[in-house]
Amino acid sequence: MKSGSSRELLAKRAAQELRDGYYVNLGIGIPTLVANYVPEGMTVVLHSENGLLGIGPFPEDGEVDADLINAGKQTVTALPGASYFDSATSFSMIRGGHIDLAILGALEVSQAGDIANWMVPGKMIKGMGGAMDLVAGAQRVVVVMTHNDKSGASKLLKECTLPLTGKSCIDLVITEKAVFEVDKQGRELVLIEKDPDLSLEEIRACTEANFRVALKD
Amino acid sequence: MKKVVQSAAEALEQVGLKDGATVLVGGFGLCGIPENLILALRELGVKDLTVVSNNAGVDDFGLGLLLQTRQIRKMVSSYVGENKLFEKQFLDGELEVEFVPQGTLAERLRAGGAGIGGFYTPTGYGTPVAEGKETREIDGRMYVLEKPIRGDLALVKAHLGDTHGNLIYRKTARNFNAPVATAGKITIAEVEQLVPVGDLDPDQVHTPSIFVNMLLKGAHYEKRIEQRTTR
Numbered sequence: 001m002k003s004g005s006s007r008e009l010l011a012k013r014a015a016q017e018l019r020d021g022y023y024v025n026l027g028i029g030i031p032t033l034v035a036n037y038v039p040e041g042m043t044v045v046l047h048s049e050n051g052l053l054g055i056g057p058f059p060e061d062g063e064v065d066a067d068l069i070n071a072g073k074q075t076v077t078a079l080p081g082a083s084y085f086d087s088a089t090s091f092s093m094i095r096g097g098h099i100d101l102a103i104l105g106a107l108e109v110s111q112a113g114d115i116a117n118w119m120v121p122g123k124m125i126k127g128m129g130g131a132m133d134l135v136a137g138a139q140r141v142v143v144v145m146t147h148n149d150k151s152g153a154s155k156l157l158k159e160c161t162l163p164l165t166g167k168s169c170i171d172l173v174i175t176e177k178a179v180f181e182v183d184k185q186g187r188e189l190v191l192i193e194k195d196p197d198l199s200l201e202e203i204r205a206c207t208e209a210n211f212r213v214a215l216k217d
Numbered sequence: 218m219k220k221v222v223q224s225a226a227e228a229l230e231q232v233g234l235k236d237g238a239t240v241l242v243g244g245f246g247l248c249g250i251p252e253n254l255i256l257a258l259r260e261l262g263v264k265d266l267t268v269v270s271n272n273a274g275v276d277d278f279g280l281g282l283l284l285q286t287r288q289i290r291k292m293v294s295s296y297v298g299e300n301k302l303f304e305k306q307f308l309d310g311e312l313e314v315e316f317v318p319q320g321t322l323a324e325r326l327r328a329g330g331a332g333i334g335g336f337y338t339p340t341g342y343g344t345p346v347a348e349g350k351e352t353r354e355i356d357g358r359m360y361v362l363e364k365p366i367r368g369d370l371a372l373v374k375a376h377l378g379d380t381h382g383n384l385i386y387r388k389t390a391r392n393f394n395a396p397v398a399t400a401g402k403i404t405i406a407e408v409e410q411l412v413p414v415g416d417l418d419p420d421q422v423h424t425p426s427i428f429v430n431m432l433l434k435g436a437h438y439e440k441r442i443e444q445r446t447t448r
Binding site for chain 1: 248271295297304308314319320322323324326327338339342346394423442446
């Protein structure tokens with residue numbers, strides 16, 4: 001990963017996790033941008049938990065339909081081959097392990113693969129939406145987030161400090177500085193990619209979680 | 218069989234809803250909400266309601282209208298981010314909130330309508346959602362026991378309905394309407410188009426008429442869009 005990379009670069013890296021034929025749920029924010037980087041010739045079907053498989057691009061002005069939105073409440077379109085269903089069926093897809101990949105943001109991830117992304121004590125709680133079901137149910141869960149918070153503190157921790165969204169459920173964490181796999185049994189992260197401009201020591205200095213190094217070239 | 222009523226107000230009048238009742242409301246965000254029935258509920262003035270709905274509307278539309286009049290004592294929802302009035306009443310302690318993961322909410326409603334006494338879900342295990350609930354290991358995985366939800370009244374909105382109460386939803390407006398329709402002691406459906414029995418293809422019906430006690434053609438549909446996003 002390149003240092004100081006934009007949201008687009010994170011989305012581009014996350015898109016490398018896509019495989020042909022995957023059914024994928026993308027969270028709100030940077031994960032949504034992953035849809036722009038589906039490799040040429042690859043078919044992935046995007047799932048929206050409010051009841052749509054086969055999310056298409058945003059509509060043209062004249063095509064806007066109040067009955068067709070995504071989970072972020074934005075107007076969307078449906079691609080050929082799409083289907084609509086109710087919320088109970090939608091979450092059967094999620095909890096039942098039918099979603100191959102979920103990509104979402106996080107406030108904290110622990111070295112055991114715990115995730116916190118829905119509440120900060122003392123602040124107004126908006127709710128978890130579908131996040132708890134997604135992290136518990138998707139076959140593979142990938143987090144895309146900034147490496148450190150605004151104060152510079154590591155968001156990759158030995159233990160999460162915020163209330164959890166899910167326990168031991170994250171498989172991969174992508175930040176602007178590095179990419180880590182989660183070794184859930186060993187309860188540690190595995191550094192597999194890093195910004196070439198940063199030394200290992202610099203990565204260690206900004207990462208509280210324990211990790212071992214197995215860099216791929 | 219006479220299920221068709223002339224207006225949302227007439228339907229609610231027949232129900233005789235009391236203060237403190239539990240009302241289930243379909244929709245996701247503002248998509249597919251029973252907007253005429255919500256307005257009629259506001260006119261009716263019943264209060265201290267427990268409202269089960271995935272979201273809480275916006276300040277001046279949907280369930281936000283019942284927050285304005287302080288008719289809601291408790292919300293059971295998965296996400297309420299779009300409503301400032303909600304935030305204020307919650308922080309002032311006027312409004313109680315139970316956050317339920319979206320899939321758990323849908324399944325609790327489905328279970329309520331299907332006569333299921335509860336279910337074990339992996340969702341929320343090890344999180345604040347599981348506190349005080351029974352957990353158990355099943356085939357090596359940990360699950361949380363969640364109970365069904367039933368309502369004194371369920372309000373849903375469909376695109377098409379026939380005079381028996383068969384419903385067809387449109388696109389992503391189906392969402393919570395389908396499970397909500399099954400889980401009310403009394404279910405009222407409002408539809409954009411009301412057609413005679415026989416006009417709906419039985420193969421295409423989403424909610425069979427058995428779940429619907431009363432239905433009406435909505436007087437007016439604003440169908441407000443929360444996030445108009447174009448290419």
